[in-house]
Every structure is written in C-alpha cells, then in structure tokens.
Amino acid sequence: xxxxxxxxxxxxxxxxxxxxxxxxxxxxxxxxxxxxxxxxxxxxxxxxxxxxxxxxxxxxxxxxxxxxxxxxxxxxxxxxxxxxxxxxxxxxxxxxxxxxxxxxxxxxxxxxxxxxxxxxxxxxxxxxxxxxxxxxxxxxxxxxxxxx
Numbered sequence: 001x002x003x004x005x006x007x008x009x010x011x012x013x014x015x016x017x018x019x020x021x022x023x024x025x026x027x028x029x030x031x032x033x034x035x036x037x038x039x040x041x042x043x044x045x046x047x048x049x050x051x052x053x054x055x056x057x058x059x060x061x062x063x064x065x066x067x068x069x070x071x072x073x074x075x076x077x078x079x080x081x082x083x084x085x086x087x088x089x090x091x092x093x094x095x096x097x098x099x100x101x102x103x104x105x106x107x108x109x110x111x112x113x114x115x116x117x118x119x120x121x122x123x124x125x126x127x128x129x130x131x132x133x134x135x136x137x138x139x140x141x142x143x144x145x146x147x148x
Contacts, residue, residue, distance in 0.1 A: 003084065003085055003086045003089075004038040004084045004085055005038055005039050005040070005041065006038075006077070006085055006086075006089050006091060006092045006093065007038065007039040007045075007092070007093050007095070008036060008037060008038045008039060008048075008092055008093070008094045008095070009035075009036065009037060009039070009045060009048045009049045009052060009094070009095050009096075009097055010034055010035070010036050010073075010094050010095070010096050010097070010131075010133060010134060010137060011034055011035040011036070011049050011052060011053055011061075011066075011096075011097045011098070011099055012034045012096070012097070012098050012099070012134075012137050012138055012141070013034065013035060013053070013057065013059070013098075013099045013101065014098065014099070014100060014101070014122065014138075014141055014145070015100070015101050015102070015103050015104055015119075016100060016101075016102060016103075016145060017103070018121065018122040018141050018142070018145055019104055019119045019120065019121060019122070020034070020119065020120055020121075020122050020125035020126075020138055020141070021034070021035075021057070021107065021117060021118075021119055022034065022117065022118050022119075022120060022125055022128060022129065023035065023056060023057075023109065023113075023114040023116075023117050024114055024115045024116045024117070024118075025113070025114060025115070026111065026112060026113055026114055026115050027113075028130075029115060031130045032118075032128045032129050032130065033129055033130065033131055033134055034129070034134050034137070034138070035049075035052050035053050035056045035057060035099075036052065036094075036134075037051070037052035037055070037056070045068065045095050045097075046066070046068065046097075049061060049066060049068075049097045049099075050062060050066065053066075053099060055110055055113075056109070056110055056113055056114065057107040057108065057109065057117075058107055058108030058109075059099075059101075059105060059107060061099050064099055064100060064101050064102075065098075065099070065100040066097060066098070066099050067097060067098045067099075067100070067144070068095070068096075068097055069096045069097060069098055069137070069140070069144065071095070071096040071137070071140075072093055072094065072095055072096070073093070073094040073096070073133040073136075074091055074092070074093050074094075075091065075092060075094065075133065076090060076091060077089065077090060077091065077092050094133055096133070096137050098137075098141075098144055100145065104119050122138055122139075122141045122142075125138050126138040126139050
C-alpha cells in the first residue's frame, strides 16, 4: 500500500438547523468524528473533500453547499497511524471544509471505515468528537450556517 500524503481534509457535515453528522471509527470503536481523509496525489483539496464524503457517507457533496473554511490545522500524527506515512513524517496539515445540507439525510457508511453514525445538535457533537480540531470546527457552526 502506498504511503499517505500528510495533507488531509476534515469535512463537517451539518444541516441548516445545525445538526451534525458524526461517524464512529471502525479501527477505534467509541471514537467519533466528522468525515476525514488524506489527499490523493494529483487531487486538489475540494476533490479530496468530495471523494471522502462519498466514500464515507454515500452523499454527493456536489449536490449540496460545500465550502472551504480556509482553516488549516497542523498536528502530530498519532503514533498508531505513523506507519501509513513516509518514514520520518511526523505532522499532518488538515484543511477544514463544511458541507451544509437542507436537512438530515440517510447515509451509507463504508463498513471498513465506520461502525455507525449519528446526527446530533452541534453542541453535543462538539462534545462527542475525539479530535480537538474537529471540536473547534463544529464550534464555528453558528458563524458558518447560512440562514438564507
């Protein structure tokens, strides 16, 4: 398996009522998160976000409002996942996107990646995620939601 690039996306999927979709990791049961994934070679960040949303939820991000929040987080790669990256790689740069849906939609999980999903009000979702950057992104929702 080729090494992952140390560049990823975090896609917070939410409704205009600020309900947030969380996914439970298959490789880390009990740990909840938004959609995440590494950029593939020759792929721009928007394409990465669209692909990851499709792979992890079955949703077509091009049919909804996908926004690059222009937020980057640099963090230490968790020791248990360092083997996925080129030797000597210690940090990942995560780019945050939001995907606004008009309402809660059914999702189709990738069983290889996730065990279950849940829609929660934004404050509860922020408390449930394990990643500090994911929590920070969810806490930005009141500023990000479009009330057209």
